[in-house]
Amino acid sequence: MKIAVIMGSPRKKDSYQICRQIEMQLKQFEPNIEMDYIFLSEHHILDCKGCCVCFQKSETLCPCKDDDLNLIKQRLICADGMIIASPVYAYQVTAQLKRFIDRMSYLFHRQQLCGKPALIVVTTDGGGSKQVYQYLRMTVSGWGMKEVGDIQIISPRYFEERLPKGAYGYHLGYHNKKQKQLALLSKEFIRCLSAGEERVPSFYDIFMFHCLRSKTYTSVVDRSFWKEKGWLEVSYFYPVKMNIAKRGFGGVMRCLINIVGKRYIEK
Numbered sequence: 001m002k003i004a005v006i007m008g009s010p011r012k013k014d015s016y017q018i019c020r021q022i023e024m025q026l027k028q029f030e031p032n033i034e035m036d037y038i039f040l041s042e043h044h045i046l047d048c049k050g051c052c053v054c055f056q057k058s059e060t061l062c063p064c065k066d067d068d069l070n071l072i073k074q075r076l077i078c079a080d081g082m083i084i085a086s087p088v089y090a091y092q093v094t095a096q097l098k099r100f101i102d103r104m105s106y107l108f109h110r111q112q113l114c115g116k117p118a119l120i121v122v123t124t125d126g127g128g129s130k131q132v133y134q135y136l137r138m139t140v141s142g143w144g145m146k147e148v149g150d151i152q153i154i155s156p157r158y159f160e161e162r163l164p165k166g167a168y169g170y171h172l173g174y175h176n177k178k179q180k181q182l183a184l185l186s187k188e189f190i191r192c193l194s195a196g197e198e199r200v201p202s203f204y205d206i207f208m209f210h211c212l213r214s215k216t217y218t219s220v221v222d223r224s225f226w227k228e229k230g231w232l233e234v235s236y237f238y239p240v241k242m243n244i245a246k247r248g249f250g251g252v253m254r255c256l257i258n259i260v261g262k263r264y265i266e267k
């Protein structure tokens with residue numbers, strides 16, 4: 001079993017330590033698990049040029065050819081699951097991670113990593129972790145992955161020896177609480193990876209699914225991808241039992257998108 005770990009930080013400190021701790025937990029349940037750490041700052045990734053060719057035609061026609069993006073994508077495709085980790089930088093993900101997500105934007109249209117379990121790790125000195133988590137959650141959901149959960153860590157409160165100390169000092173109670181959360185999350189991640197059962201999407205996931213499906217009315221390549229996957233008329237990326245409220249919500253979303261989309265095609 002292989003987990004790809006996308007590391008947004010340019011250094012191997014707080015978020016890396018958290019990922020290593022998750023690795024140790026995972027190995028308690030599954031000793032043969034293999035972690036493939038992808039340190040984005042050590043890779044050559046060009047800035048998106050904004051041509052939209054990947055959306056309109058194919059990602060294979062992207063003008064940014066001579067970089068490491070496709071090698072990284074292959075590592076993600078080969079993995080059974082993904083951890084995506086970023087420190088908060090000015091209330092957002094790091095530039096390295098944002099550049100990577102921008103270049104992979106076509107995954108919001110054609111979800112090639114669909115169904116893989118994903119875990120989100122955010123470290124901070126105190127603020128902004130909610131914003132970063134929400135952005136990464138939107139990314140994981142838009143890529144059609146199964147979000148197992150997240151862990152948000154205030155580094156100076158969690159790491160005893162960490163310097164500089166900052167406004168928050170080390171707090172044993174906080175440290176223990178986060179360690180417990182980390183263990184539970186790792187257990188759930190292993191369960192998702194091995195059970196292969198389909199995770200029930202949240203309302204947010206269902207909303208994203210239908211918003212992204214709307215692109216199939218404006219893009220021929222997206223439509224043929226979604227058609228080939230059998231996603232055009234279904235309730236979610238994969239067959240899964242949903243409660244009546246989610247089925248109803250999805251039904252309303254589907255009708256609305258179909259009405260607006262068909263009008264767009266008729267124009």
Ligand SMILES: Cc1cc2nc3c(=O)[nH]c(=O)nc-3n(C[C@H](O)[C@H](O)[C@H](O)COP(=O)(O)O)c2cc1C
Nearest residue numbers: 009013014015087088089090091123125126127155
């Ligand atoms: C350029 C830069 C910007 C940062 N911006 C924030 C911020 O907006 N809010 C915050 O609480 N911490 C901020 N931090 C602190 C980091 O998020 C924090 O130290 C984190 O634990 C670092 O994780 P890492 O060791 O994995 O890089 C910033 C750090 C740097 C270097």
